[in-house]
Amino acid sequence: MDLEKERLAPHPVLPEYYADEKARRQRVDEMFDSSAKHYRWIVNVMSFGSGTYYRRTALLRAGLTPGMKVLDVGAGTGVVSLPAQEIVGSEGLVVAVDPSKGMLSEATKLGVKQAIMGLGEKLPIESNTFDFVTMGYALRHVADLEMLFSEYMRVLKPGGKILLLEISRPASKPGLAALKFYMKIVVPTITKIARRSSEAQELMRYYWDTIEHCVPPETILAAMESSGLSKSERQVTMGIFSEYRGCKSA
Numbered sequence: 001m002d003l004e005k006e007r008l009a010p011h012p013v014l015p016e017y018y019a020d021e022k023a024r025r026q027r028v029d030e031m032f033d034s035s036a037k038h039y040r041w042i043v044n045v046m047s048f049g050s051g052t053y054y055r056r057t058a059l060l061r062a063g064l065t066p067g068m069k070v071l072d073v074g075a076g077t078g079v080v081s082l083p084a085q086e087i088v089g090s091e092g093l094v095v096a097v098d099p100s101k102g103m104l105s106e107a108t109k110l111g112v113k114q115a116i117m118g119l120g121e122k123l124p125i126e127s128n129t130f131d132f133v134t135m136g137y138a139l140r141h142v143a144d145l146e147m148l149f150s151e152y153m154r155v156l157k158p159g160g161k162i163l164l165l166e167i168s169r170p171a172s173k174p175g176l177a178a179l180k181f182y183m184k185i186v187v188p189t190i191t192k193i194a195r196r197s198s199e200a201q202e203l204m205r206y207y208w209d210t211i212e213h214c215v216p217p218e219t220i221l222a223a224m225e226s227s228g229l230s231k232s233e234r235q236v237t238m239g240i241f242s243e244y245r246g247c248k249s250a
Contacts, residue, residue, distance in 0.1 A: 008145045008223055011213040017206055021143070028141055029100055031206060032076070034199040036102030038191065040077045040110065042200060046187050054241070055136060055165065056083040061235075062163040062245050067091040068131040071155060073120040073148075074098055074138025078107035080165070084134065085113065095130075097123060121147040125155045133162045140166070140210035145220065149227035159250040162229065164220075166242045167211050175239060184208040220244060 075096030192201040229246035
């Protein structure tokens with residue numbers, strides 16, 4: 001049996017960055033580690049300063065409330081963890097998980113209270129622990145969507161919810177061309193000039209390529225449902241910002 005064929009990757013191998021799937025994890029971790037100190041700045045510039053507001057409102061729309069226990073997977077520098085901490089308050093808990101030591105180091109500097117190194121497909125978390133699982137713009141960096149969602153199901157308490165934030169390709173050709181120009185040309189160029197980092201520039205080029213080659217939303221929703229998540233749905237804002245939601249049956 002060919003296990004590689006069974007794996008549901010979010011996008012195909014991108015040979016411009018790594019030779020094969022075996023080399024992908026190491027190369028991606030290297031890019032994020034080397035760009036960690038620049039990442040928060042890039043995110044703020046790329047979203048024109050509106051990203052924190054959007055992520056906070058998305059968390060509230062998905063049902064996050066004070067006192068909940070949240071697992072933020074692929075947390076990076078904490079762009080989702082930090083607004084989640086504000087919402088759940090002192091009675092709640094937010095744990096950030098990411099495979100990049102550099103990104104988690106920046107996250108704790110910025111105020112994330114609990115951070116653990118780990119992969120979404122193999123979470124270092126006990127089963128039935130969290131009320132809420134989040135992932136902000138990191139779905140494209142995992143190795144197997146079905147394994148990822150199975151892990152979400154495992155760590156969620158009965159009745160627990162998930163929220164995945166992603167950037168999706170616009171449906172129209174003009175929209176796709178405009179977004180590609182902005183994210184593959186403009187953002188990397190500004191990053192290199194302002195941050196003087198060729199590594200961060202490459203990461204942002206890679207960021208767009210994973211968006212462009214990502215599996216369609218229907219595939220993501222099907223993987224969610226096949227893992228056992230119920231009420232799986234996708235809400236789209238401005239044609240590109242996807243909010244995938246689902247829950248574990250009580």
